[in-house]
Amino acid sequence: MNGRPKIGVYICHCGINIAHTVDVDEVVKFASTLPDVIVARDYRYMCSDPGQALIVEDINNMGLNRVVVASCSPRMHEPTFRKTLITAGLNPYFLEMANIREQCSWVHEDKIAGTEKAKRLVESAVVKVRRLEPLEVKEVDVEPSALIIGAGIAGIQAALDIADAGFKVYLVEKTPSVGGHMAQLDKTFPTLDCSACILTPKMVDVANHPNIELLTYSQVEDISGYVGNFEVKVRKKSRFVDVDKCTGCGACAEVCRQAGRIPNEFDEGLGMRGAIYIPFPQAVPAKYTIDKENCLFLSRGKCGESPKCQEACEAGAINFELQDEIVEFKVGTIIVATGFDIFDARKKPEYAYGVYDNVVNALEFERLVSASGPTGGNVVIPQRGKKKKKKEDEEELGPVIPKNITFIQCVGSRDKSVGNEYCSRVCCMYTAKQAHLVKDKIPDAEITIFYMDVRAFGKGYEEFYDRVRREGIRYIRGNPSEIFKRGDKLVVKAEDTLTATPLEHETDMVVLSVGLEPRSDRREIIDILKLSSSPDLFYLEAHPKLRPVDTATDGIFLAGCCQGPKDIPDAVGQAKGAASAAMILLASGKVKVEAQTSVVDEATCRGCGFCVEVCPYSAIELVEINRAGWPVMVARVNEALCKGCGACSAACLSGSIQQRSFRDTQILPQIEVLGVK
Amino acid sequence: MKNPYIPYEVKIVDAWYETPGDRCIKTFKVTFSDEKIWDTWSHQPGQCAMVGIPGVGESMFCISSSPTEKGYLRFSIMKVGKNTSALHELEAGDTFFIRGPYGNTFPLEEWKGKDIVTIGGGIGQAPLRPVIQYIRDNRDDFGELTVIYGARTSADHCFKAEFEELNACGDACCHLSIDVQEENWPHFVGFVPALLMEVEPSPENAIAVTCGPPVMIKFVLENLEKLGFTPDQVYTTLENRMKCGIGKCGRCNAGNLYVCKDGPVFSYAQLKEVPEAFA
Amino acid sequence: MAEETREGFEPNIVAFLCNWCSYAGADLAGTSRIQYPSNVRVIRVMCTGRVNPLFVMNALQQGADGVLVSGCHPGDCHYMQGNYYARRRFTLMRNFLEYLGVDPARVRMSWVSASEGSKWKEVIEEVVEGVKAVGPMDQFKRRQLNW
Amino acid sequence: MVDNAKLKDVAKEVISREDVRLLIGYRPGTYGFRARPAFVENSDQVDELIFSPACVSNLSSYLTLEEKTPLPRGVEPDLRKVAVMVKGCDSRALVQQLVEKAYDREHILVLGIPCRGVVDMAKVENRFPGVISGEIAMEGDNLVFSFDGKEETVPKEELLAEKCKRCRYPTPLISDLLLDDEVERFADDDYSDITAMEGKSTEEKWAFWEEQFSRCIRCYSCRNVCPMCYCEDCVLDRLKPVWARRSVDISENTVYHISRAYHLAGRCIQCGECERVCPVDIPLMLLNRKFYRDVEELYDYEPGIKVEEKPLLSTFSVDDKEDFIL
Amino acid sequence: MAEKVLKKEKVGEALKELSKFRLFAPSKSNGTILYKQIEDPSDACLDFGNTTVPAKKIVFPQTETLFRFMLGNPELKEKNVEEEGTTVVFGIRPCDARAMGIVDNLFSWDYQDPYYLKRRELTTLVGLACIQPPSINCFCTSVGGEPFSEENLDVLLVDLGEMYLFKAITEKGEKLKTTLGSQLDEAPSDAVKKSGELADKANVQIKRTIDTKGIPEKLPTLWENELWKRVSAACLGCGICTYLCPTCHCFDIQDEVEGAEGRRARMWDSCMFREYTLHASGHNPRPTRRERTRNRINHKYSYFPSKFQVIACVGCGRCINLCPVNIDILEILGQVVDA
Numbered sequence A: 001m002n003g004r005p006k007i008g009v010y011i012c013h014c015g016i017n018i019a020h021t022v023d024v025d026e027v028v029k030f031a032s033t034l035p036d037v038i039v040a041r042d043y044r045y046m047c048s049d050p051g052q053a054l055i056v057e058d059i060n061n062m063g064l065n066r067v068v069v070a071s072c073s074p075r076m077h078e079p080t081f082r083k084t085l086i087t088a089g090l091n092p093y094f095l096e097m098a099n100i101r102e103q104c105s106w107v108h109e110d111k112i113a114g115t116e117k118a119k120r121l122v123e124s125a126v127v128k129v130r131r132l133e134p135l136e137v138k139e140v141d142v143e144p145s146a147l148i149i150g151a152g153i154a155g156i157q158a159a160l161d162i163a164d165a166g167f168k169v170y171l172v173e174k175t176p177s178v179g180g181h182m183a184q185l186d187k188t189f190p191t192l193d194c195s196a197c198i199l200t201p202k203m204v205d206v207a208n209h210p211n212i213e214l215l216t217y218s219q220v221e222d223i224s225g226y227v228g229n230f231e232v233k234v235r236k237k238s239r240f241v242d243v244d245k246c247t248g249c250g251a252c253a254e255v256c257r258q259a260g261r262i263p264n265e266f267d268e269g270l271g272m273r274g275a276i277y278i279p280f281p282q283a284v285p286a287k288y289t290i291d292k293e294n295c296l297f298l299s300r301g302k303c304g305e306s307p308k309c310q311e312a313c314e315a316g317a318i319n320f321e322l323q324d325e326i327v328e329f330k331v332g333t334i335i336v337a338t339g340f341d342i343f344d345a346r347k348k349p350e351y352a353y354g355v356y357d358n359v360v361n362a363l364e365f366e367r368l369v370s371a372s373g374p375t376g377g378n379v380v381i382p383q384r385g386k387k388k389k390k391k392e393d394e395e396e397l398g399p400v401i402p403k404n405i406t407f408i409q410c411v412g413s414r415d416k417s418v419g420n421e422y423c424s425r426v427c428c429m430y431t432a433k434q435a436h437l438v439k440d441k442i443p444d445a446e447i448t449i450f451y452m453d454v455r456a457f458g459k460g461y462e463e464f465y466d467r468v469r470r471e472g473i474r475y476i477r478g479n480p481s482e483i484f485k486r487g488d489k490l491v492v493k494a495e496d497t498l499t500a501t502p503l504e505h506e507t508d509m510v511v512l513s514v515g516l517e518p519r520s521d522r523r524e525i526i527d528i529l530k531l532s533s534s535p536d537l538f539y540l541e542a543h544p545k546l547r548p549v550d551t552a553t554d555g556i557f558l559a560g561c562c563q564g565p566k567d568i569p570d571a572v573g574q575a576k577g578a579a580s581a582a583m584i585l586l587a588s589g590k591v592k593v594e595a596q597t598s599v600v601d602e603a604t605c606r607g608c609g610f611c612v613e614v615c616p617y618s619a620i621e622l623v624e625i626n627r628a629g630w631p632v633m634v635a636r637v638n639e640a641l642c643k644g645c646g647a648c649s650a651a652c653l654s655g656s657i658q659q660r661s662f663r664d665t666q667i668l669p670q671i672e673v674l675g676v677k
Numbered sequence B: 001m002k003n004p005y006i007p008y009e010v011k012i013v014d015a016w017y018e019t020p021g022d023r024c025i026k027t028f029k030v031t032f033s034d035e036k037i038w039d040t041w042s043h044q045p046g047q048c049a050m051v052g053i054p055g056v057g058e059s060m061f062c063i064s065s066s067p068t069e070k071g072y073l074r075f076s077i078m079k080v081g082k083n084t085s086a087l088h089e090l091e092a093g094d095t096f097f098i099r100g101p102y103g104n105t106f107p108l109e110e111w112k113g114k115d116i117v118t119i120g121g122g123i124g125q126a127p128l129r130p131v132i133q134y135i136r137d138n139r140d141d142f143g144e145l146t147v148i149y150g151a152r153t154s155a156d157h158c159f160k161a162e163f164e165e166l167n168a169c170g171d172a173c174c175h176l177s178i179d180v181q182e183e184n185w186p187h188f189v190g191f192v193p194a195l196l197m198e199v200e201p202s203p204e205n206a207i208a209v210t211c212g213p214p215v216m217i218k219f220v221l222e223n224l225e226k227l228g229f230t231p232d233q234v235y236t237t238l239e240n241r242m243k244c245g246i247g248k249c250g251r252c253n254a255g256n257l258y259v260c261k262d263g264p265v266f267s268y269a270q271l272k273e274v275p276e277a278f279a
Numbered sequence C: 001m002a003e004e005t006r007e008g009f010e011p012n013i014v015a016f017l018c019n020w021c022s023y024a025g026a027d028l029a030g031t032s033r034i035q036y037p038s039n040v041r042v043i044r045v046m047c048t049g050r051v052n053p054l055f056v057m058n059a060l061q062q063g064a065d066g067v068l069v070s071g072c073h074p075g076d077c078h079y080m081q082g083n084y085y086a087r088r089r090f091t092l093m094r095n096f097l098e099y100l101g102v103d104p105a106r107v108r109m110s111w112v113s114a115s116e117g118s119k120w121k122e123v124i125e126e127v128v129e130g131v132k133a134v135g136p137m138d139q140f141k142r143r144q145l146n147w
Numbered sequence D: 001m002v003d004n005a006k007l008k009d010v011a012k013e014v015i016s017r018e019d020v021r022l023l024i025g026y027r028p029g030t031y032g033f034r035a036r037p038a039f040v041e042n043s044d045q046v047d048e049l050i051f052s053p054a055c056v057s058n059l060s061s062y063l064t065l066e067e068k069t070p071l072p073r074g075v076e077p078d079l080r081k082v083a084v085m086v087k088g089c090d091s092r093a094l095v096q097q098l099v100e101k102a103y104d105r106e107h108i109l110v111l112g113i114p115c116r117g118v119v120d121m122a123k124v125e126n127r128f129p130g131v132i133s134g135e136i137a138m139e140g141d142n143l144v145f146s147f148d149g150k151e152e153t154v155p156k157e158e159l160l161a162e163k164c165k166r167c168r169y170p171t172p173l174i175s176d177l178l179l180d181d182e183v184e185r186f187a188d189d190d191y192s193d194i195t196a197m198e199g200k201s202t203e204e205k206w207a208f209w210e211e212q213f214s215r216c217i218r219c220y221s222c223r224n225v226c227p228m229c230y231c232e233d234c235v236l237d238r239l240k241p242v243w244a245r246r247s248v249d250i251s252e253n254t255v256y257h258i259s260r261a262y263h264l265a266g267r268c269i270q271c272g273e274c275e276r277v278c279p280v281d282i283p284l285m286l287l288n289r290k291f292y293r294d295v296e297e298l299y300d301y302e303p304g305i306k307v308e309e310k311p312l313l314s315t316f317s318v319d320d321k322e323d324f325i326l
Numbered sequence E: 001m002a003e004k005v006l007k008k009e010k011v012g013e014a015l016k017e018l019s020k021f022r023l024f025a026p027s028k029s030n031g032t033i034l035y036k037q038i039e040d041p042s043d044a045c046l047d048f049g050n051t052t053v054p055a056k057k058i059v060f061p062q063t064e065t066l067f068r069f070m071l072g073n074p075e076l077k078e079k080n081v082e083e084e085g086t087t088v089v090f091g092i093r094p095c096d097a098r099a100m101g102i103v104d105n106l107f108s109w110d111y112q113d114p115y116y117l118k119r120r121e122l123t124t125l126v127g128l129a130c131i132q133p134p135s136i137n138c139f140c141t142s143v144g145g146e147p148f149s150e151e152n153l154d155v156l157l158v159d160l161g162e163m164y165l166f167k168a169i170t171e172k173g174e175k176l177k178t179t180l181g182s183q184l185d186e187a188p189s190d191a192v193k194k195s196g197e198l199a200d201k202a203n204v205q206i207k208r209t210i211d212t213k214g215i216p217e218k219l220p221t222l223w224e225n226e227l228w229k230r231v232s233a234a235c236l237g238c239g240i241c242t243y244l245c246p247t248c249h250c251f252d253i254q255d256e257v258e259g260a261e262g263r264r265a266r267m268w269d270s271c272m273f274r275e276y277t278l279h280a281s282g283h284n285p286r287p288t289r290r291e292r293t294r295n296r297i298n299h300k301y302s303y304f305p306s307k308f309q310v311i312a313c314v315g316c317g318r319c320i321n322l323c324p325v326n327i328d329i330l331e332i333l334g335q336v337v338d339a
């Protein structure tokens, strides 16, 4: 039911701020002639208590059902007058303001022109308010739990913080163990603590925390819903090992027919493992996993007489029948902490990575220097592709210890030719760290570092860099152009740009300080969460300065290197930030959702999805409906996600999606009255 | 000669909502602003008028008061679109414009002495109301009056008070229905055609008049036939879209009949020949 | 019509401003008491992304002599992308109107941030000057031919 | 040229398929050299099918034109495939319709016709006035007209439709069955018409368009024939809000044409149908080609080429040009 | 009674003379022939087939104000057609003139339509006989017309080569003859005979014909016939066949407001449009182009004759010529006959 619109227009003098250059009386007179205006009044200060009381009184006495306040900017007092309407029992969205101060009296001295403009603005507000509709401010409950995707240091830290605050956390990790890249590192700059020493306790905490449900070897399959109410579907991939039974004794791995034949990812392929394996000794959970592709039984259906591992396992944990499991749960908020990939040095063929065994990337080098790595911490030239058939082979060949090691920085960073314009922020420092570690292990080694600039901006970094340089490491400013082999030496061709002399530098081993890149599988998460990417393809934050851990979608946050290259302190710092942002939501238990959302006319929508494409918040989806017996696709707005920008309304050709309070039927009349002189 | 496109101003004497909701129905009681027009105005049950507001538009509505109700006209209008929304904003004291009366009328003269059954659904009761009222005001000229009426819910029933009064004063026997059961609903539950079978009026010396949504009419007609009503005992009114109301603008035709001029009242016998009538 | 042109012609310009940057920028011009011509009448929308380019056409038909759309600088949109969409839409619409014979001075767009009160003034001055120079817009105006 | 015997065979096979409910092709027209759309529902109707340079209609419009009447309760909708014959240009409409999710790919079966051009029927009728019934065939670069028992050969250049003279995609970009060998691109677009128009002064431009728009009778044929104009309820028909009034005058006509042209920006696939059907010869291609050219030039975007493409105005690039923005 | 002729070299003069009235004549605009109000005689083009838009738009404009008002003011200001003054349509084809006669039935049936009828009264029709049919789809002779038909005309011009035979038919025609006085010359003695011969020749040049006898009665019997689906399948539902038909007369009425001022106006409408019969509820009694095509043909060939005893089609062929998808009323009628 609707009665006739009864509009009250209230024109504020704002002391003399408005009245000085706008003839308020004339505006009042004019307003009272407008269609459906029941009353038009002026007052010295509309926003004052008596001013507001005036409006409330009129609403009550004259049955007003719409209100126009002509005063200052709505950015200032719209909330005030909305409350006034609520006080009077009217829907707060039956208010429209005409800004006759900031955008009229204060900027136009000429009283005639100012008055004329004020009249137009009031008229525009009147025609709009007449067509406004009541809106509801909704709140939704927040499920008191969080999902964290990725269990690198960032994910682990965020999980621990949120869990410590008493909320349930689901921590989903793709690989068999938590830890991420940090677990692969040996020592960490600038303090040189051993990575495992500081990380492992946290990994264990994660596994034991009563509030954390750890889902390793798992992948998020689908997420629907909106802030406070996300529905999550996770696939727990089958390990073919019953984790409840597995004691982590490793008897199975010893006997695996594939033992030592498969490059271990954790060791960047420098070490070998079997088909049943644990990625590294400190892995959490300490449970074995069968790699389906390489297991003879699973890939060929036959493993000797019978699978040896199964025989060896006393706990009876191995079960080839185990299937992937889908777990579903609800969370209120999500933190994405999926980390990074390293740059694939093959994309710079001049460095001959993948061609010569003695050209390695920095992560491989981390494994080489790591005491728990494949060489037990001995820096040797790796021999790739030569499968160690027997233990003795290794001795036969003997490790080759490099005496001259060369590092090249900025491989894949700050390099337009490979599409990465950004600085990876860790390479300068980890190169210095690695150089130092070499010095530790092979004190007589000659070490050269090719660099473009050294960036040591963090706390204690410049000091660390200084210290390393003083250890006798040679820094040459220049970008090598080629690496080739001469005899059993590698030759690095470069130009020392400080002295402008071309040089050829002979060395035993080259370490490429590769940059950090967005994960190659990042689209999985983009598709599921509809995240945006910045031009560098890392996930995009809502605001680079003020909302650095938020995403465009309410309730979804970013932590760690998935948002951009970071070192560990920054990753942890951001993780804590994301955790606290998530906890604000979880702690308040409720979120308000925008009222001026968009809404679809399903009768006319043609299901083209233009609106779906433009919506920055993924608030619109196409759904199938039944139109007089026919299945048709139409757009539907999730009001909890919609932020009310209205971009969809302008994208829709058929005018089927309209933003409440900014509908075509509300704006066109404004244009009409403002267009007329 | 008066220009048939120029409407007269009428003033709302009273206005009230019959039903709530998005598609609410509001009844307006109006009189001509210029009293003199009453002298030239005469309408009969079944006739319509173009109702509009200059600047908004016009649409056709049946006059839901009987000529026996002197001094005012009634319109019951359901809010469905542009004009009707604008009309719904009006209140007592406001004005709008009408032109008419248009169309033919129920042949009440011919029906004298007969039993009358009206079968209405939803807003379709609007054209039946003047028939009922006319009979009440000429009660002795007609036989028994049976009123069958249904709407989706009890809230959607138009003219509630009048039905009660009708029953109370014994002028007619009213049978009401709603589509699904509600608390405290003492009457029939189901669709109007079913209620019709329940009431089972006799075709003997009777006339049946029906109006409502197209599907309802279709089944009511079938059921009336089952009850033994012959096509010439059954009347209905059609509501095709129309713009001029005076047989020029073209669109209201059902076959070769101009609904605005040849109708809106038709006997079923007539419509049986017109394949488009119930499209 | 053409006679009343130029001399004393005060154009009427309809502007669509996004709530977060340009509207705030215009407010700032006000708080700073920066004086500028009164020819521009503002319609506030939440984002330039809401502004249908056909609004421009409509305004010109309804009698406006010029139209201005103003929003956040690229990259600063409160809704992240709205101004990028707007930019595309308006580039095309503006070119098209020019192609039909509408002087491009009538269809303007600007980026004015919440802190650019003085830029707002400059924009207004430039737009008003531009429209003044080309005179009243009567091409699309309803001419009441059959009235 | 598509072999008409083969075409009939294919059509017969297609329409006999269980999962195909309708085949849309061409058949001879009722007078002159005309051909017209044919709607084949069973194999008996196949014999009338043809393809010739007279087959100008873009049949993809019919995929979105079909009105679906309310189904009585309990009646299942017939969702079987519709097979449709498309030339190169027409196929782009299918692609664009798919970009816009007008229907599912599985709901159509595309019979592609590699095309060497169709005629401008107005030119043909000027050249051979008063012919009651005749046929057109293409032989090499010539058109052969047979009527009243005689044959006349005309170089195709003279009577070809304008759009064919600019056609970049003579072979359908999407098809399930190609009815002939692929045709090499034989023309390209230099947009000289657009540049010429752009070269005029503001006054000349408006004088030109005012004249053109004033002729429009708003019969909506250009919209209804357009394969991209398939909104259930076009905004230009709506009473709430009114974008374009129903009354026909220069102001409302202008608004109609601006609105439609803008709605086709980045969507119009240059089939030329709108201009062809206009009874008062308004050069509509000059409007939508302006957008087409700008879109190509500014955003390197051509509609109706790739099904996976995002709609032009639902995408942006951070580096989009903005030299006019203050 | 001595016949007059209008020599071709005097046409300009004659038009000049007539332009003191509201004078309409065919004119070429961008290759399209349309009626145009003529101020400069050289704008007129008498060497034409037929206009794309029929002359009906002169007496029944596409958009026409009914009355004006000020918002909130009860006073309604009726449009005064009388003010338009005398109108002359110069060079109207006989079919278009016949069509006006047919449409007169509708506008004067029962309620009198003041706008249309007044304008008809004010209008003088100067016809131009079709020496040869303007198009191959002309079939006026099948529906009671002729290339030289004088029906409804006030004057008939016949092109005799150097000159037009000027035949005044009605009183209005005679008046026009007087007006033109000095521009007209005495007809040569053989003019009438020559005109007769031309008429006979023109008649036989009509190639496409159909026997319409019985169609009005037969149509209602074919309501559910298969043929409607077949003939309408390609239809686009546009307004061409109806807007351009000289006998189509449907209109819509809409209010338009400009500031405080407003008008109620009517504008052509087409039964081929979807929203023509669409109800506010979404129900549409003619939901597809099949029903709409059927209605169009029935209206012209059955409903109208049943009400006014004349077929509402003059065989001008426009709907055939201009239909973008070659929907052909002659073919449809043929199928009706054969059905």
Ligand SMILES: Cc1cc2nc3c(=O)[nH]c(=O)nc-3n(C[C@H](O)[C@H](O)[C@H](O)COP(=O)(O)OP(=O)(O)OC[C@H]3O[C@@H](n4cnc5c(N)ncnc54)[C@H](O)[C@@H]3O)c2cc1C
Binding pocket: A149, A150, A151, A152, A153, A154, A155, A172, A173, A174, A175, A178, A179, A180, A181, A182, A185, A187, A188, A189, A190, A218, A219, A220, A337, A338, A339, A340, A342, A362, A363, A366, A426, A430, A433, A519, A524, A525, A559, A560, A561, A562, A566, A567, A568, A569, A571
């Ligand atoms: C060679 C090298 C040396 C370095 N040395 C130092 C150093 O000395 N000091 C220092 O401060 N920093 C160093 N860094 C940087 C440091 O590694 C990073 O700052 C840190 O690892 C970032 O942690 P993260 O949690 O963001 O990402 P990651 O460590 O990459 O963790 C991401 C986790 O998410 C998981 N994951 C990814 N996608 C999914 C998915 N879809 N579903 C579930 N799980 C998923 C991954 O498996 C991984 O476990 C070094 C980096 C390199 C490359």
Ligand SMILES: Cc1cc2nc3c(=O)[nH]c(=O)nc-3n(C[C@H](O)[C@H](O)[C@H](O)COP(=O)(O)OP(=O)(O)OC[C@H]3O[C@@H](n4cnc5c(N)ncnc54)[C@H](O)[C@@H]3O)c2cc1C
Binding pocket: B048, B057, B058, B059, B060, B061, B062, B063, B064, B076, B077, B078, B079, B080, B081, B082, B083, B084, B085, B123, B126, B127, B238, B239, B240, B241, B242, B243, B264, D239, E278, E279, E280, E281
């Ligand atoms: C003879 C007759 C009697 C009627 N009696 C009543 C009545 O008593 N009470 C009542 O509520 N309604 C009645 N109607 C229906 C009423 O005319 C429409 O609901 C009304 O026109 C809708 O107008 P609108 O502007 O609100 O809708 P919009 O959808 O905005 O209408 C646009 C135009 O469509 C036309 N239109 C739309 N729907 C219909 C329809 N169902 N019938 C006719 N024209 C339509 C009108 O011409 C209207 O101007 C009657 C219709 C007819 C023909």
Ligand code: SF4
Binding pocket: A600, A604, A605, A606, A607, A608, A609, A610, A611, A612, A634, A635, A651, A652, A653, A654, A655, A656, A657
């Ligand atoms: S853009 Fe409009 S028509 Fe397309 S899906 Fe969205 S609401 Fe529907």
Ligand code: SF4
Binding pocket: D215, D216, D217, D218, D219, D220, D221, D222, D223, D274, D277, D278, D279, D280, D281, D282, D284
């Ligand atoms: S087809 Fe021609 S006349 Fe018809 S609406 Fe389009 S432009 Fe106007």
Ligand code: SF4
Binding pocket: D222, D225, D226, D227, D228, D229, D264, D267, D268, D269, D270, D271, D272, D273, D274, D275, D288
């Ligand atoms: S606008 Fe014209 S050329 Fe473009 S797709 Fe539509 S009909 Fe074809």
Ligand code: SF4
Binding pocket: A653, A654, D223, D228, D229, D230, D231, D233, D234, D235, D236, D259, D260, D263, D264
């Ligand atoms: S003009 Fe626009 S709204 Fe209308 S049908 Fe075409 S695309 Fe749809």
Ligand code: SF4
Binding pocket: D221, E234, E235, E236, E237, E238, E239, E240, E241, E242, E272, E322, E323, E324, E325, E326, E327
């Ligand atoms: S028959 Fe032809 S002209 Fe008529 S509506 Fe259909 S397509 Fe248009």
Ligand code: SF4
Binding pocket: E241, E244, E245, E246, E247, E248, E300, E312, E313, E314, E315, E316, E317, E318, E319, E320, E329
């Ligand atoms: S129906 Fe066709 S042929 Fe007949 S008068 Fe109309 S346009 Fe001419």
